[in-house]
Amino acid sequence: MSTKIRIKSLNGWFGEKQVLKDINLDIEENSITAIIGPSGCGKTTLIRCINRMHEVTPGARVEGSVLLDEQDIYKEDPVKVRERIGMVFQRPNPFPTMSVLENAVAGLKLKGIRNRKLLAEKAEEVIKAVGLWDEVKNELNKPGTSLSGGQQQRLCIARALAVEPEVLLMDEPASALDPVSTMRLEDLIYELKKEYTIVIVTHNMQQAARVSDYTAFLYMGELIEYSNTKELFERPKNDLTERYISGRFG
């Protein structure tokens, strides 16, 4: 196992407000790393710093470095960085003007790839990879937004996969889904770790315990504890972590 992402002395701001404070975190390749913590503690901001989406928000600012394969992404072209580090958002956000099929390969289409055969093949590949093919194979030309919430979210994962990233960031991907869809999504995430390095934000501790290999506990913008998931949940070292996972606050 090797380190895929190395977060070093990362600080993040919205305007004057500092929301990430000196985060240091190494993320293992082909593993699932969960980020947990109470609402507003900076989980979303942290993963958005990993693919340079944080700076897209007006007034947002980052300091420190994030190394992908030991190269600082903040010294590279953000467009290239986002190709290598895909993202799935909290609310499913398929493009409303595109069909299911077009959504799956939206990243390629939007970059100017026109070859219909190639696009259709890629779409089938990624829709199959997220286990959606049998459900939507007869609805490929319907708008992506016509699918159910769980299907939309898997379509968004397919869309991220089509760009062939190395890392997949997921921001509470199941928070808008029903329990059955959530379970399917967790199974999928578990499958995906064979090929991708996954960072998943969740405020659901059972979910973190179920799917992740490593867990980071964030509190008020600081990384309080980070270790092997089993260890963190069974033998938390920090008092705050202990109180959080036992449900005594947050």
Added chain:
Amino acid sequence: MTSLGVRRIKGYLMLILVAVAFIIIMIPLISMLYMIIKEGIGILSWEFLTALPKPPGEAGGGIGNAIQGSLMMVALASMISIPISIFAAMYISEYGGKLSTITEFIAEVLSGTPSIIAGIFIYTLIVLRIGFSALAGALALSVLMIPTVTIASYESLKAVPRSIREAAIALGVPKWRASLFVILRSAMVGIGTGVILGVARIFGETAPLLFTALGNMYWNEGLLEPTAALPLLIYNYATSPYKSWQTQAWGAALVLLVIVLLLNIGVRIIARKR
């Protein structure tokens, strides 16, 4: 108990007020439509729509050249205004910064400009150099159309959810491609609506054409020639002393009304697709 009674009375009063307001709005609208249809429908014929005007007193003749002129100038004004407006709107909404705030402010001020001022402006700037012409008319109409379409486009671009923009950017799509192929496309319905409303508006504008297009009793034979237009013809005929021309003015008004109505129906159809 009493408070319930009071509330009920208030409710009735409100209902009456709303009904009265509705009637006050409907009376002029209905009577205007009634009058235009009643006075104008009799004259409608293929000849009326396609023939050149005849001198006053002579029977027959039509408004073909005015329809030609109006279509020509509106088409040209649209070709000028639509791209400029959409790019201005994208600039304001996507690229931010001081200059875009200024652009937005200018568009808002311009959209309130009285239409006669657009006419004088183009008269001074263009007509004094190249003469009365369809081109000058189209430019004057563009001055009116650009701000309205810019603002409508800007509003629709702004309404595209942040999550859609972010989805595109997070896929590693360069910003300009995301703006053009995702955001603009998502806003197309709203922009289309704005464009049609802009077109409908300039179809009926008279003031800016008075001293730019000028009017013409014959067919227009080039962009640099003066040209007839529906609103100009209505203005000239309605204020003329000839009965036959006055009747034709009603007919032309009806034609203009139908065009504007069709454009508005078009807006409804597009908007329903949302």
